[in-house]
Structures are given as C-alpha cells and as structure tokens.
Amino acid sequence: MNYAQLLLPDFSLILCGYLICRYTALNRSVWQPVESLVYYLLFPVLLFQSIMKSPVDLSAASGLIAAGVLSGLAGIGLAYSLPRWPWLGRRIDARDHAASAQVAFRFNSFIGLALAERLAGPQGLLLIAVLIGVCVPMFNVAAVWPMARAGQHGFLRELVRNPLIVATVSGLVANLLGFRIPDWLNPAVSRISAASLALGLMAAGAGMQFGLLTRSKLLSVAVLSIRHLVQPLIALAMALLFRLDPVQTTVLLAFSALPTASTCYVLAARMGYNGPYVAGLVTLSTVLGVVSLPFALGVLR
Structure with a gap:
C-alpha cells in the first residue's frame, strides 16, 4: 500500500488552509473564529457520533485500549521528565516546557479519523x-x-471546560448505557461531522507558523522526537506485547505516528503561555507527520 498517496488528501487540505491564510484576504482574522467553531462545536459532535455509531465491545478491544493507554503514558512520562535530564534540563525554560510538553503525546484526531477509515474501513x-x-x-x-x-x-x-473531554466521556457513557442517536437527527449530525474534518484540517494549516521555531531548539527537538520517533517504536512494542491482530496493530501504529493536536497552541494561548512558539511546534509536527506515518505504517508494520 502506498501510504504517502493515502495521506495526500489530508495533507493537501492542510496545505490548502496554509496557502489560503497566508496569500489571500482570508487571513488569521477569519480562521481564528473557524478554529473556535471546530474546537467547541464541530469536532466534539464528530467525536460523540464516532463513539456512538457502533456498540463498543470493550472486551474485544481491551488489548488495543491497554496498548494505546500504556503507549500514551510512556510518552507523557518522557515529556514530563525532560527537565530532569542532566544534559538537557538546565537549558529548558520551565514555562516553555509546561506549554510544549503536550506536543510530545497529543495527536491530531482529524487526521486520525480520516486515515483510519481509509486504512481499515468502518x-x-x-x-x-x-x-x-x-x-x-x-x-x-x-x-x-x-x-x-x-x-x-x-x-x-x-x-x-474542555469540550473534547466532555464529548468523549459523554459519548462513551451513552454508548455503554445503550443509547443511540435518533434516526431523524443522524443526517444533521453526519453533516456536522463531515464539515469538522475538512474545516479542522484546513484550520490546522491556517494555524501553521514557522517564525518562533528557533526558540528553545533542544526542547523542540526533544518533544518532536518523542512524538514522531519514540512513540511509534513504543507502539510497536505494545502491539507485540499484547499480540494485537493486524487491523488493531495498523490502527495503533497510525495512532502513534499522527502529528500532534492542532489545538495544542490554542490551549497554550488560552492559558497564558507562549502560543506562537507552540504553534511553531505544531507546524513542524504536521510536516513531520508526512515522514512518521509512512515510517510507522510501512517500515514498522
């Protein structure tokens, strides 16, 4: 399978958003409200619908869930530990680390949902x-x-106050309790979900900024290495440890190699940290996803 070609539609939308924002009148003043719309409404609806769409068999997916959780915890532990590394800790600004640690373990769900359906169907x-x-x-x-x-x-x-947490937790609870979205509401919810993927990917491109990537170079290299190199290797080890089937292994490897969440810089800026620096990391992570996803899916798999 040509994974580079498989990724082309999603990264084309990201590039389209970047070019539109940079070279047309639809600049940041237009895209900032779009980001808020996606973050607070469209994407939570997509998450809720994706979880509610089919009954969740937790026993069948327990190995995949355990592998994903342990891989994530390993990434979180590595990101948190960076200031304690003897050769790196002295050179890391505490506030920059607090804002950027999330880049090492969060993931772009827009790309993940779009990619998983093409890799393994429903x-x-x-x-x-x-x-x-x-x-x-x-x-x-x-x-x-x-x-x-x-x-x-x-x-x-x-x-x-985090809409992603509210949507995912409520979706899981409703699914496990046996609730379903009414048939008369499904068309509207499906249209909102479809809009969230396209707008979310384009908003991720519109938010890309390269200006402050020279700040905290060692910290930047460390968090991006964890995200794009260490996490896929950990995921491969977890897939072998839990003996996941081929579909679960493919999904876990894709999940581990995704670019970081485009909302990282939104969260950092909203909490009073250096949003533009985190936006630079998100930008570079999005670019590195073109390499890390084929690496995880083509080489490791």
Whole structure:
C-alpha cells in the first residue's frame, strides 16, 4: 500500500488552509473564529457520533485500549521528565516546557479519523474512535496539568471546560448505557461531522507558523522526537506485547505516528503561555507527520 498517496488528501487540505491564510484576504482574522467553531462545536459532535455509531465491545478491544493507554503514558512520562535530564534540563525554560510538553503525546484526531477509515474501513474508524475516547481525556488532563500548576490555574475547572473531554466521556457513557442517536437527527449530525474534518484540517494549516521555531531548539527537538520517533517504536512494542491482530496493530501504529493536536497552541494561548512558539511546534509536527506515518505504517508494520 502506498501510504504517502493515502495521506495526500489530508495533507493537501492542510496545505490548502496554509496557502489560503497566508496569500489571500482570508487571513488569521477569519480562521481564528473557524478554529473556535471546530474546537467547541464541530469536532466534539464528530467525536460523540464516532463513539456512538457502533456498540463498543470493550472486551474485544481491551488489548488495543491497554496498548494505546500504556503507549500514551510512556510518552507523557518522557515529556514530563525532560527537565530532569542532566544534559538537557538546565537549558529548558520551565514555562516553555509546561506549554510544549503536550506536543510530545497529543495527536491530531482529524487526521486520525480520516486515515483510519481509509486504512481499515468502518472497523478501523470504530477502533480509533475508541482509542480517541479513552485517550483524549487522559491526554488532555496531562496537557493541562503542567500549565495549570505553573500558571496557578484551576485544574478541575480547565478539565470541566474542555469540550473534547466532555464529548468523549459523554459519548462513551451513552454508548455503554445503550443509547443511540435518533434516526431523524443522524443526517444533521453526519453533516456536522463531515464539515469538522475538512474545516479542522484546513484550520490546522491556517494555524501553521514557522517564525518562533528557533526558540528553545533542544526542547523542540526533544518533544518532536518523542512524538514522531519514540512513540511509534513504543507502539510497536505494545502491539507485540499484547499480540494485537493486524487491523488493531495498523490502527495503533497510525495512532502513534499522527502529528500532534492542532489545538495544542490554542490551549497554550488560552492559558497564558507562549502560543506562537507552540504553534511553531505544531507546524513542524504536521510536516513531520508526512515522514512518521509512512515510517510507522510501512517500515514498522
């Protein structure tokens, strides 16, 4: 399978968003409200619908869930430990680390959902939706914690206000309780979900910034190496450890090699940190995804 060709539609939308924002009148003043619309409404609806669409068999997916959670915890531990590395810790600014640690373990769900369906059809979409449902709350807790602690923010308040956590937790609870979206509401929800993928990818491109990538070079290299090199290797080890089947292994490897979440810089800026620096990391991570996804899916798999 030509994974570079498989990734082309998603990264074309990202490039389209970047070019439109940079070279037309549809500049950042237009795309900032679009980002808010996607983050607070469209994408939570997509997550909720993806989780609610099919019954979740937790026993069948338990190995995949355990592998995804342990891979994520390993990434979180590595990101948190960077200031304690003897050759690196002295050169890391504490506030930059608090804002950028999330880049090492968060993931771009827009790309993940779009890619999983092309890789493994409806089964792949359901599996990655389950991973998203389990991991997004954990990763968002891990992303908010360093910034809340360093910036004197209310930790629980930030979690309760996070729309991704609200959507995924409520979707999982509703699914496990046997609720379903009514048939008369499904067409509207499906249209909102479809719009969220295209707009989300284009908004990710419009948000790309290269200007501050020279800041904290060692920290930047460290968090991006964890995201794009170490995480896929950990995921491969977990797939072997839990003896995942080929479809689950493919989904886990794709999940581990995704670019970081485009909302990293939104969260950092909203909590009073250096948003443009984190936006630079998100930009470079998006570019590196063109390499890390074929590496994980083509080489490791």
